[in-house]
Amino acid sequence: MVSTETPICNFNAPAINFSLKGVSGKTHSLASCAGENGLLIMFICNHCPYVKAIVKRIVRDTKALQALGLNTVAIMSNDPVEYEADSFENMQKIAKEMNFPFPYLIDETQEVAQAYGAVCTPDFFGYNADLALQYRGRLDASRKESASADVKRDLFDAMYQIATTGQGPIKQIPSMGCSIKWR
Numbered sequence: 292m293v294s295t296e297t298p299i300c301n302f303n304a305p306a307i308n309f310s311l312k313g314v315s316g317k318t319h320s321l322a323s324c325a326g327e328n329g330l331l332i333m334f335i336c337n338h339c340p341y342v343k344a345i346v347k348r349i350v351r352d353t354k355a356l357q358a359l360g361l362n363t364v365a366i367m368s369n370d371p372v373e374y375e376a377d378s379f380e381n382m383q384k385i386a387k388e389m390n391f392p393f394p395y396l397i398d399e400t401q402e403v404a405q406a407y408g409a410v411c412t413p414d415f416f417g418y419n420a421d422l423a424l425q426y427r428g429r430l431d432a433s434r435k436e437s438a439s440a441d442v443k444r445d446l447f448d449a450m451y452q453i454a455t456t457g458q459g460p461i462k463q464i465p466s467m468g469c470s471i472k473w474r
Contacts, residue, residue, distance in 0.1 A: 294341075295411040296465040300427035306330065306418050309403045311366065311396035314383040319364065319394045325422060326362030328454040331446075332416040333365045334409040334471065337385050338376035340435045341468035342412050346389055348430060348437070349413075352447045354392050359454040363393035368404035369412070369472040371397075377472075404471055411468035417450050417459060425459030426450065429466040 308321045324330055331353065335342045342349075353363040369377040379397050386395040398404055407416060417426030426449040432438040445464060453459050 294467060295470045296467050297410055297414050297427055300463050301424055304424040306422040307406045311398055311403060313394040313396045314386045319396055324362055324364040324394060326360050328360035328420050330418045331361060331363040331450060334368055334404055334412055334414040335365050336367050336369045336377045336412045337381050338374055339412040339469040344435055344437045345430050345433045350389055350392060356450050359451060361450055361454050365393055365395045366398050366403060368398035368401050368409060370474045374472050401474060409471055411470055413466055413468050415446055415466055417453055419453050419457045425453045426463060428463035434467060
């Protein structure tokens with residue numbers, strides 16, 4: 292496992308279209324996922340200890356963001372041949388167990404992760420209503436273990452600001468996680 296940090300936010304970079312199969316069997320695109328006030332695109336996987344430490348918080352925060360007109364989509368881009376825990380069947384299992392309130396999509400060719408410049412799991416991309424990038428930071432201070440329950444909710448606060456103003460915070464702390472497992 293190689294720990295990696297996300298790069299600095301490239302403010303106003305446009306969201307890139309995609310067409311990926313979700314765990315429900317339905318195909319999703321950028322347009323079908325976008326919310327009235329923006330979209331959070333997350334690159335996650337099943338086996339990463341960084342994702343496992345925050346998955347319940349991801350579910351909590353994405354449910355709260357829905358009320359603000361912000362939708363969320365999760366994309367799994369790891370090589371499932373080398374990492375069986377990240378297979379499509381295991382994605383379905385995790386999505387059901389955790390009751391994901393967002394589509395969980397498989398990026399079988401890894402082209403979407405490459406197009407976005409995703410580097411790790413988790414890697415968060417927060418877009419405003421115009422689908423212009425406004426956030427590329429962490430969920431909170433959690434690492435391989437969950438931070439305390441009262442920790443500052445960096446991602447939620449940033450996405451709230453994006454939903455209400457269209458702009459993300461200037462100061463952003465990078466997300467840290469396992470490197471994407473490229474073929």
